[in-house]
Every structure is written in C-alpha cells, then in structure tokens.
Amino acid sequence: MAHQQTTIFVKVQQQKLQKLVTETMQLKALLPKVVHGDILHATTKLRHLEMVLEDRDKEVEKLRLDCEHLRAKLDIALGDCQKEKEDKLKARRQLSDAQRQLEQQADFCTSLGAVVCTLLWRVSRSEASVQAILVGCKVKEFFTLASQTVESYVKSMPGDFKTEDAGGDESQFVLAMAGIVTNIAATACGREYLMSMPGGKTILDVFLQILMELSTGQCIKFKTLILMTLYNVSINTSGLLYLAEKQGMVKLLCWLLEGEQDAELRCQALRLIQSLLLEPGTSQEVADGVRSCLPEHFLQSLVANRHVELRDAAKELHEDLQAIHIKA
Numbered sequence: 001m002a003h004q005q006t007t008i009f010v011k012v013q014q015q016k017l018q019k020l021v022t023e024t025m026q027l028k029a030l031l032p033k034v035v036h037g038d039i040l041h042a043t044t045k046l047r048h049l050e051m052v053l054e055d056r057d058k059e060v061e062k063l064r065l066d067c068e069h070l071r072a073k074l075d076i077a078l079g080d081c082q083k084e085k086e087d088k089l090k091a092r093r094q095l096s097d098a099q100r101q102l103e104q105q106a107d108f109c110t111s112l113g114a115v116v117c118t119l120l121w122r123v124s125r126s127e128a129s130v131q132a133i134l135v136g137c138k139v140k141e142f143f144t145l146a147s148q149t150v151e152s153y154v155k156s157m158p159g160d161f162k163t164e165d166a167g168g169d170e171s172q173f174v175l176a177m178a179g180i181v182t183n184i185a186a187t188a189c190g191r192e193y194l195m196s197m198p199g200g201k202t203i204l205d206v207f208l209q210i211l212m213e214l215s216t217g218q219c220i221k222f223k224t225l226i227l228m229t230l231y232n233v234s235i236n237t238s239g240l241l242y243l244a245e246k247q248g249m250v251k252l253l254c255w256l257l258e259g260e261q262d263a264e265l266r267c268q269a270l271r272l273i274q275s276l277l278l279e280p281g282t283s284q285e286v287a288d289g290v291r292s293c294l295p296e297h298f299l300q301s302l303v304a305n306r307h308v309e310l311r312d313a314a315k316e317l318h319e320d321l322q323a324i325h326i327k328a
Contacts, residue, residue, distance in 0.1 A: 110170050113169075117176030118172060124180050124184060125183055127189075130186075131189055134184070134193050143197070143200060143203050144202075146181060146203055147199070150222075151209075151210070153170065153174045154214065154219075175222060178226060185228075185229045186232045191232060191235060191236035191239055194239070195239050204229075204243075207226040207229060208252070210222075210223075210226060211252060216259035223265055224262070224265045230272055231272045235275070240275065244276050244279040244282040244286065249276070250289035251293055253272055254290060255293075257270065258294070258298065263307040263310045264309075266302075270316075271313055274320055284324060287324045290317075299317070303315050
C-alpha cells in the first residue's frame with residue numbers, strides 16, 4: 001500500500017495573519033537600519049581607535065627620541081665622569097708628589113736648622129758673639145721663631161711619647177734653639193734684652209708653659225736648658241721680679257724636684273728657687289711656698305745626696321730657708 005503524504009493546514013484568522021504580515025514587513029524595513037547603525041558605530045569606533053593608535057605611535061616615537069637624547073646625554077655624562085676620575089687620579093698623584101716634596105723640604109729645613117743652630121749654639125758661648133747677635137737685624141724674628149718652634153715641637157708630640165730623640169734633627173734643632181737662648185741669657189746684655197723686648201718675655205712664658213706640660217722623665221735635656229735660661233734671667237733684677245711674680249712658679253719647681261731623678265735638672269731647679277729667695281718683696285712668700293710643697297725629710301734627703309753639686313745646692317737652699325725663717 002503506497003504511503004500517502006498528508007498535508008496539514010492550520011486555520012488562522014485573517015486578522016492575525018494580517019498582523020503577522022505587517023510585522024514581517026516592519027522587520028524587513030528596520031533590519032537594514034539596525035545593521036547600518038551597528039556598522040556606522042563600529043566604523044566610528046574603529047576610526048577613533050586608529051586615531052588613538054596614531055597618537056600612541058607619535059608618543060612612542062617621541063619617547064624613542066627622548067630616550068636617544070637621554071642616552072646621548074648619558075654617554076656624555078659617562079665620558080665627563082671618566083674624565084673627572086682621571087683628573088682626580090692625576091690630582092691625587094700630584095698632591096702625593098707635592099706632599100712628598102714638602103716632606104723632603106721640611107726634612108731639609110729641619111736638618112739645615114739643626115746644623116745652623118748647633119753651630120750658633122757653640123758660637124753664642126762667647127759674650128762678644130751674643131752682643132753681635134743682639135745688634136743684628138733679625139734678632140726679633142729669631143725669638144719669635146724660637147718661641148713658635150719649641151711650642152710646636154712639644155704640641156706635636158703624642159702624649160705618651162714626649163721623649164728626646166738624640167739623633168733626630170728635629171730634637172737637635174729645638175735643643176740648639178733653647179741652648180742659644182740659654183747662652184744669650186747668660187750675658188748681662190742678653191738678660192737686659194730679654195726683659196726689655198716683648199719677644200724675650202714671650203719665649204720665657206713659652207718655656208714656663210712647656211715645663212708645666214711635659215711629664216716627669218720626659219725631655220730631660222730640654223727642661224734642663226729651660227731651667228738654666230730661667231736661672232740666668234733671674235740674675236737680672238727685672239728678670240727676678242718677673243719670675244717671682246709668676247703664679248705657681250714655686251709649686252712647679254718643687255714638683256720638678258720631687259718628680260725628676262736627673263741630678264743636673266734638680267740642681268738647676270734648686271738654684272732657681274734659691275735665686276727667687278733673693279727678691280725682697282717675695283722672698284717670704286717663696287720660702288713659705290717651698291716649705292709647704294717640700295717636706296723637711298725630702299730636703300734632708302737632697303742634702304745627703306751622693307751627687308756633689310746637688311748636695312751642695314740643696315744644703316745652700318736649706319740654709320737660706322732657715323735664715324728667712326729666723327728673720328720672720
């Protein structure tokens with residue numbers, strides 16, 4: 001039996017069919033507009049994106065140019081930096097050379113000063129030579145230089161190493177300068193000059209300051225020369241009064257007597273104390289200061305010392321103190 005195709009029909013109202021036809025025609029009419037609007041919007045957006053991309057390209061190009069410019073500046077800066085390093089290295093080498101030359105010149109000047117002053121020290125033992133020195137045109141400069149040199153010498157030493165280097169040019173230079181001043185003070189004209197000129201009193205003040213700064217057992221020769229200078233100055237009436245009026249003078253000398261062990265240095269300290277006792281205006285004050293600083297048993301130990309000069313000087317001082325005590 002052959003299959004028969006059955007057609008099914010749906011019965012639709014005329015009104016609904018008409019409505020369906022109308023909607024279909026409306027869709028046909030609206031579809032191009034909708035599609036065209038989307039395309040237009042997409043086109044506009046695409047153009048905008050193209051413009052943004054173009055701006056980005058321009059910005060990237062600008063950044064690239066800026067980067068190249070900065071790279072060029074960096075290369076220049078690196079070159080300048082390298083040149084500056086080379087210049088600094090060159091300057092450091094020049095500075096090192098200059099310092100080495102300066103040290104060599106300083107060593108030469110110190111050596112020359114040591115030789116010249118040592119010779120002058122020997123020459124100044126003669127009173128005629130001292131007179132010739134004092135009438136020279138550079139004598140004021142000498143005392144100024146001597147004050148500065150000995151003061152700088154002491155200050156430049158480390159606190160625990162203020163010792164004399166017998167073979168050192170610097171030590172010999174300073175000792176020779178002090179020796180020249182000592183020899184000048186050993187003459188009447190020299191003592192008068194020291195007390196009449198500001199430079200002379202200045203170096204005496206520097207010497208006193210050095211005695212206070214140097215510790216026990218240090219720079220014995222230097223301190224001995226200083227004490228000899230002060231003793232020589234005390235022979236002059238103005239010099240004796242100048243030293244006697246110095247605050248702490250007696251206490252300093254007594255401290256040296258008790259602390260130092262060198263016989264020559266102690267002799268010079270005793271002689272200076274004995275000289276200070278000769279100043280009428282301050283003799284009682286000096287005597288009281290000595291008795292308060294030095295115990296009687298210490299003076300007796302000096303009187304009994306085996307060193308002849310030290311023993312004699314201590315005995316004379318002890319007798320002078322007793323005489324002043326009896327007069328008081």
